[in-house]
Amino acid sequence: MISKISPKDEVLAKARKRFDKDILDYINECMQKDHPKSFLIAVLHRVQEKYGYLSKDNLQAVAYLMDIPAAKVSGVASFYHLFHLKPKGKVVISICMGTACFVKGAEKVAKKFKEELGIELGQTTTDNQFTLTSTRCLGMCAMAPVVKIGEDIHAKVTSDAVPSLLEKYSKAAK
Numbered sequence: 001m002i003s004k005i006s007p008k009d010e011v012l013a014k015a016r017k018r019f020d021k022d023i024l025d026y027i028n029e030c031m032q033k034d035h036p037k038s039f040l041i042a043v044l045h046r047v048q049e050k051y052g053y054l055s056k057d058n059l060q061a062v063a064y065l066m067d068i069p070a071a072k073v074s075g076v077a078s079f080y081h082l083f084h085l086k087p088k089g090k091v092v093i094s095i096c097m098g099t100a101c102f103v104k105g106a107e108k109v110a111k112k113f114k115e116e117l118g119i120e121l122g123q124t125t126t127d128n129q130f131t132l133t134s135t136r137c138l139g140m141c142a143m144a145p146v147v148k149i150g151e152d153i154h155a156k157v158t159s160d161a162v163p164s165l166l167e168k169y170s171k172a173a174k
């Protein structure tokens with residue numbers, strides 16, 4: 001007798017194909033716990049860590065595998081600014097918007113970055129060189145305003161310093 005594959009099984013098989021074994025194992029592990037759906041954010045973190053960002057297809061696959069409505073998964077992914085829904089640029093610029101940095105002019109610095117790059121916070125330049133984001137306190141308030149570029153921390157950043165920082169890092173991104 002030929003066993004029929006149900007449409008649900010087909011969708012699940014397709015969703016499984018999107019991920020590597022370590023991600024599937026982690027999702028399975030979460031699904032064995034008491035409140036599996038409460039692990040959604042943890043799963044999204046793992047997926048982003050592995051693939052760099054959360055693509056539409058991967059969000060959909062997480063929704064199927066965790067049996068959570070796709071709209072809810074997308075809603076959670078777009079609510080938290082730590083999640084990236086598009087591929088990141090070669091260099092990620094994170095402007096600290098914590099209280100100390102904000103008071104010391106982080107907003108002015110962010111405005112200059114936005115002007116120079118022609119993008120808003122959370123966006124990536126069309127040449128894929130830079131992604132501009134904001135972040136919470138980086139724990140270096142005495143050096144406010146702080147900007148993290150790639151793995152480097154820049155202290156007491158002024159808006160006047162932005163063009164030269166971008167020049168330095170655009171060479172690195174090439």
Ligand code: FES
Pocket residue numbers: 096097098099100101102136137138139140141142144145146
């Ligand atoms: S508020 Fe920016 S480092 Fe603390």
